[in-house]
Amino acid sequence: MGKSTPLKVALLGCGVVGSQVARLLIQQADDLRARVGRPLQLVGIAVRDLSKPRPGIDPGLLTDDAAGLAGRADVDLVIELLGGIEPARSLILAAIEAGAAVVTANKALLATEGGTIFAAAEAAGVDVYYEAAVAGAIPIVRPLRESLVGDEITAVLGIVNGTTNFILDRMHTEGSDFASALAEAQELGYAEADPTADVGGYDAAAKASILASLAFHSRVGLSDVDFEGIDAVTSADIDAAQEMGCVVKLLARCALSADGSIAVGVHPTMVPLTHPLASIPGAYNAIMVESRNAGRLMFMGPGAGGQPTASAVLGDVVTAARNRVRGTRGPAESTYSGRAITPAGAVASRYYASLSVNDEPGVLAAVASAFATQSVSLQAVRQESLGERARLGVVTHLARQEQVVAAVAELDRMPEVTPGISLMRVEGA
């Protein structure tokens, strides 16, 4: 192939990100050609609705035959931006079988079907790149897969969902409750009409599984992630965090447990203001990597949006295209370590518990005893009298989830304690 023979690119999906990718492929054609070594030619865009107006997009490129486009034998590179499991999964597998490299931003698919897709790519000898699947434009997949590949990563902590970070930020700074902060996020376009995947923690959990797989050279799927969302976070939780010099963040936490297994969870977590992740504002994302030799690294940037995500997609397109020009491939998925998943109950964290109790002698002793019975030691206790009732705020030292849950269950049965104890993880040792 000569230097002027174009590499053929097919685009599946032309929504917020896809339309930006199409625009950039055309507008930056000269730069991309110089960086790749050959021109990139967009040969087709698969869309669901052919009749929808798409300003700036050549209508001749549009097709509603996604399977036909993805499986074209002459296509070098397929960009999948449909999202969701099907038809994305079948189309990607068809593209791989036809010999194309694949660039995708589909975290849900990689978190559930990553094994199938990487195995197919390995068998066919083609690249699969997915920088845009985690934390938008922030380069994190490539640093984990390549820059830190000579190091031993011990933990990856991240704010990987901009919608929930925006909502929690508003609850802190404006004193909004969850419902009105969510409504504001929807008005401003930071939350979708159906916000379930974001506020329920599902989106962050998919990203956590991808980060954990990369960091620990092991297969971690969505079903391995112990996750919860922010829909149960109350203004009282926010106030309690502030009293403790913390902010509440939806934190994805992937860490090596003492026994070498991998703990992966996504939980609303109190993060001390002195922690670098505490100051990540609004819809930004940030990821902190802790490793034996490099120490603590932090990566920050816009976590979503059409343009930032398109930037990450284009970076992958150039890399995959460069590889193709050189007749080579990038690093394949690395799962050699085959680590087990730490059971959720065995994952250690600090916890904050807020209890409403009768303000009478002996209650504090009973509460302390419930924790002690489960071998949970307390780091701090704060009692605030409210007349006949008192509010008790308790911070534990590092304890396993199952210990803390058992202690709280016992407390919930005590007549002096109002049922419905609020419990939240606290970052830090």
Added chain:
Amino acid sequence: MGKSTPLKVALLGCGVVGSQVARLLIQQADDLRARVGRPLQLVGIAVRDLSKPRPGIDPGLLTDDAAGLAGRADVDLVIELLGGIEPARSLILAAIEAGAAVVTANKALLATEGGTIFAAAEAAGVDVYYEAAVAGAIPIVRPLRESLVGDEITAVLGIVNGTTNFILDRMHTEGSDFASALAEAQELGYAEADPTADVGGYDAAAKASILASLAFHSRVGLSDVDFEGIDAVTSADIDAAQEMGCVVKLLARCALSADGSIAVGVHPTMVPLTHPLASIPGAYNAIMVESRNAGRLMFMGPGAGGQPTASAVLGDVVTAARNRVRGTRGPAESTYSGRAITPAGAVASRYYASLSVNDEPGVLAAVASAFATQSVSLQAVRQESLGERARLGVVTHLARQEQVVAAVAELDRMPEVTPGISLMRVEGA
């Protein structure tokens, strides 16, 4: 070559970083083999002094014949950690000629002789990786070279020298003057016995030239960088910054000018506390990348030290070794855009000027007029009376360096103004 045939690795230099690299190559041999696909075998370490005790290093590996080791035909990968121009330059060229891939942390060499080295590597068809040359363990070379390669970068701002960041931090937090903060940095091992390269801005300038080359796909050398150090920063400058809600940082700034040329400078700069780079503590490094599509990204981590730098070196070693196993190469240097360098005098910035003047009628008007004559507009003026004298603090809007320098030269000639006007850039528009 079978999967068990080792790739042969030669190490040039066994100082703070080199000894860590040697240690990790041995300790993490199993992980590295799994990640590369073949074992890495350390076949020799070139040192200056064979008699120096090196605990944990097999004495049989040591040699004082660096040229013989670097030029061995059977070596797959040469790691250069000598620093400085010669003999590092000749040894790297010999290694390339012998067909080895090169991993180096040598910023001074790349900043001055990068063109020669990259051309030799291109001609020989071998890789040159240098993540450790900029900002220690922080993955920034690979994100610029690969992750953001589909985007258009408009500016790279960085705190890329930990020694000066530590010293400035101490001057702010402890009220130390430059000399005692430097002495403290030397005691703690953050500054070398001869601190010239760090405090004089030379080290940061070398890194700035590498960052600018990568970001703008153009050759930028050390001689293109307009740089100064922090040795002239006074406690009065620190106080003035604090009064303005800023901190003084040694900021490397690489940006596209309006005419498409590249402005590259390293200067002590007042950075507003609201700026993400303002809060980078102690010996940490951080780099902010601004791009058309990805927006603002920030990368933070330990900027120096044996272990963090060794982590970056090992990441490059694995990448280069993987390429070799696959019979391929990584992306070559990209200099297609061939941009000009903005003359230092034409680079725009905001400036802070501090003047000691006679406290008498008409002085403020004369000062304002000196700036106006050079078409420099003022954003803020603060006057503090000190009896017969007054201190004037002036912040300009964006102005070219030559305009501000001319205005200050005129002020310096005025009888009402004490000569020796203190001038510092202010980050932000």
